[in-house]
Amino acid sequence: MNLPEKNTPVFNRLRFVLVETSRSGNIGAVARAMKTMGFSDLVLVNPRFADAREDPEAVAFASGAQDVLDGARIVSDIGQALEGCNFAAAVSARLREFSPPVWTPRSFAGHVHAHGDLRAAIVFGNERFGLPNQIVEQCNVLINIPANPAYSSLNLAQAAQVLAYESRMAAEPDAAPAGPVGFHGDAASLAQIDGMYAHLEQALVAIDFLDADNPKKLMPRLKRLFARTQLETEEVNILRGIANHILKAARR
């Protein structure tokens, strides 16, 4: 994985990921929202229409951001969409029982700006159904846009505009960066973390702590715990080392 240089501006290390978008016009409008704030890395996971990038509605809404729309990559799962990222944020108006910590757009933007070695993704769900739990649980944080409790449903492109805007504002010299979670080493990639979870799960089954046939909420709970920490690569290695030794002990 190519991590960005320490001083890479946020504009080159923030990706927008749209999952199962129904309306091609929204994809165009997101491209425009991104470009107005200086962003260009757009990935579409299974858009409803495979030719969404060429749809006349998408082109019309993209307006002067045709280059961002043309450059959008289409992939078939969230893993591919997050390739190369070490920090992912799910945008959701809905709070869930087992969710990563909930941040505002402003705290997210401050965090990403302050940590120059993060390569971050903001993940947006379908217009009607939002994001599946399974994707939310893979993310480090959940972004909840402060809104009217009586009607909190922002249009997809409006939500993207707010996130892009806050990310730009954080990068402006005047803005006060939030910088909440401090860490020193290299942030682990999402793929490294997924591998660790699989290894850990195996170990917990081997010592009969986890019943594979009736896992209840153990793994989601552990994921929520670690999602709060922004794991470093060396920490992932330590945790895998522990899993490894547990498995050996169980086999003896």
Place this chain on the structure above:
Amino acid sequence: MNLPEKNTPVFNRLRFVLVETSRSGNIGAVARAMKTMGFSDLVLVNPRFADAREDPEAVAFASGAQDVLDGARIVSDIGQALEGCNFAAAVSARLREFSPPVWTPRSFAGHVHAHGDLRAAIVFGNERFGLPNQIVEQCNVLINIPANPAYSSLNLAQAAQVLAYESRMAAEPDAAPAGPVGFHGDAASLAQIDGMYAHLEQALVAIDFLDADNPKKLMPRLKRLFARTQLETEEVNILRGIANHILKAARR
């Protein structure tokens, strides 16, 4: 002119004014942007289509903000639109030779929130031509949304979303949680956490991952990891459960 009571919340004293809007869909999208942030006072100055409020595109884009769209007033000049207001801000990407002072959305929002006796209007121009100088000159301030110098043209409804969002953020600072690390359960006590570390250490020694005579930096590293998470009592119990099962497996 009826000025608001001193303590009237900003939601009841901020008006959105759209001048000569071409696309009815944009009017609907602005209504939605407003309602998601708690605003409802919408005035249309000479929209291109007199029946814009009933246009199917407007209705579709308004989504759950049909009430704001229905309640929009249509007037024929800016004077009528600003009736009852004592502070007006023109939104423009273009800076002009003779313009009022230029503010950011954030400084505008903070100012209006802080001055409870202001009844303010945000004035947005036509999608292609923006606002005529004559209207800009009538406004107290010009709001310039920080943007990509290479492409600073926000869609009308996106610009309205940014302004509505900043106005809500200024009024509801509590909406932004003090610390971005959210958790749901009881925070574990330090004694509980210390007990867990001792238990974990014992387990790691039992599976030969940790050499008690030469522990190196393993426990401090693990402590640093967990210290970042604000552990909950139930999570401490889960981790002790894991340690317990590791010890049992090692003794077998």
